[in-house]
Amino acid sequence: MPNASTPVATHMATHTVRPKIEFQRLGKRFHRKSQSVTVMEGLDLTVNEGEFVCVVGPSGCGKSTLLNMSAGLMLPSAGKVLYDGAPVPEPNTKVGYVTQKDNLMPWRTVTANIALPLQIRRMGKDAIRNRVAEMIELVGLAGFEKAYPGELSGGMRKRVTLARTLAHKPEVIFADEPFGALDAQLRGIMQQELLRIWAASKCTVVFITHDISEAVALGDRVVVLSARPSQVKVDVPIDLPRPRDLSKLRFDPRFSELNEYLWSVLSEDLNEGDEV
Numbered sequence: 001m002p003n004a005s006t007p008v009a010t011h012m013a014t015h016t017v018r019p020k021i022e023f024q025r026l027g028k029r030f031h032r033k034s035q036s037v038t039v040m041e042g043l044d045l046t047v048n049e050g051e052f053v054c055v056v057g058p059s060g061c062g063k064s065t066l067l068n069m070s071a072g073l074m075l076p077s078a079g080k081v082l083y084d085g086a087p088v089p090e091p092n093t094k095v096g097y098v099t100q101k102d103n104l105m106p107w108r109t110v111t112a113n114i115a116l117p118l119q120i121r122r123m124g125k126d127a128i129r130n131r132v133a134e135m136i137e138l139v140g141l142a143g144f145e146k147a148y149p150g151e152l153s154g155g156m157r158k159r160v161t162l163a164r165t166l167a168h169k170p171e172v173i174f175a176d177e178p179f180g181a182l183d184a185q186l187r188g189i190m191q192q193e194l195l196r197i198w199a200a201s202k203c204t205v206v207f208i209t210h211d212i213s214e215a216v217a218l219g220d221r222v223v224v225l226s227a228r229p230s231q232v233k234v235d236v237p238i239d240l241p242r243p244r245d246l247s248k249l250r251f252d253p254r255f256s257e258l259n260e261y262l263w264s265v266l267s268e269d270l271n272e273g274d275e276v
C-alpha cells in the first residue's frame with residue numbers, strides 16, 4: 001500500500017521549461033471586523049509555460065484565493081506573484097477564468113456570448129465572426145450558434161463557457177472546479193474535451209479540483225496544498241503518457257498508484273468531518 005513516503009518519478013518535461021507564473025514566499029491574510037485569518041504563508045510555486053498544473057488541498061486552504069491573486073484580482077499580503085517575470089498589479093487581461101458557475105448571459109445567443117470578450121476588446125466585426133466560428137468548431141457546438149443558454153444542456157453550456165474563455169486566446173486558463181457541478185459521465189466527457197482543447201491551443205492551465213483522480217487524469221503535475229496557513233505540501237509530476245484516453249486511464253496501475261499516494265498525502269491534513 002503506497003504511503004506518503006512512496007517515491008515518485010522525476011519530472012518528465014515535454015516542452016521547453018519557462019516560468020509563466022511564479023509564487024514567491026506568498027502570503028495572504030484576510031481581515032474581517034476584529035478577526036483576521038492567515039490563509040497562506042511562505043508559499044512557493046512555479047507554473048511553467050504550457051503546463052497543465054492541478055491544485056488540490058483541504059477545503060478553505062486558499063485555492064481560489066491563489067487563483068484570484070494569479071489573475072490580478074487580489075493582491076498578496078506578503079511575497080510576490082509574478083507573471084512572465086513581472087508583478088500583477090491589476091486584472092490580467094491575458095488570462096481566462098472558468099468557474100463552476102457558467103455566468104452566461106441568458107439573453108444572448110451562443111454566438112453572442114462567445115463574442116462578448118472580443119467585443120469588449122474592440123475587435124473588428126469580421127474578425128469576431130471568424131474567431132467565434134473557429135471556437136464553435138473547436139468545442140463541438142456547430143448547429144447551436146443561434147441557441148440561447150436556457151435551451152442548452154449542462155455540458156453544452158460548459159462548452160460555450162470554454163469557447164468564450166478561449167476566444168481571446170488567453171495565455172493561461174485558470175479553472176476553479178469547472179466541472180464540479182456536472183454528473184460523472186458528462187464530467188468525463190468534458191475532461192477529455194479540455195485535454196484536447198489544451199493540446200490544440202498550447203496554453204498554460206492551472207486547474208483547481210476537489211477530485212484527486214481528476215487532478216491525476218489531467219495534470220502534468222499535481223500540487224497538494226496543506227491546511228491553513230497553506231504551503232505546497234508536495235508537487236508531484238504525473239508521469240502518465242499523453243495523449244491520455246481517460247476512459248482507459250483508470251485501469252492503468254500507475255494511475256491508481258498516484259491516486260493512492262496523493263490521497264495519503266492529502267488525508268494527513270484532514271480532520272474528521274473535513275471535506276477535501
Ligand SMILES: Nc1ncnc2c1ncn2[C@@H]1O[C@H](COP(=O)(O)OP(=O)(O)OP(=O)(O)O)[C@@H](O)[C@H]1O
Pocket residue numbers: 030031032037039057058059060061062063064065066276
Ligand atoms: N474576500 C475575502 N474576505 C475574507 N475572507 C476571505 C475572502 N476570500 C476568501 N476568504 C477566506 O479565505 C479562506 C480561503 O478561501 P478560498 O475560497 O480561497 O479557499 P478554497 O481552498 O478555495 O476553499 P474551497 O475548497 O472550500 O473552495 C477561507 O477561510 C475564506 O473564508
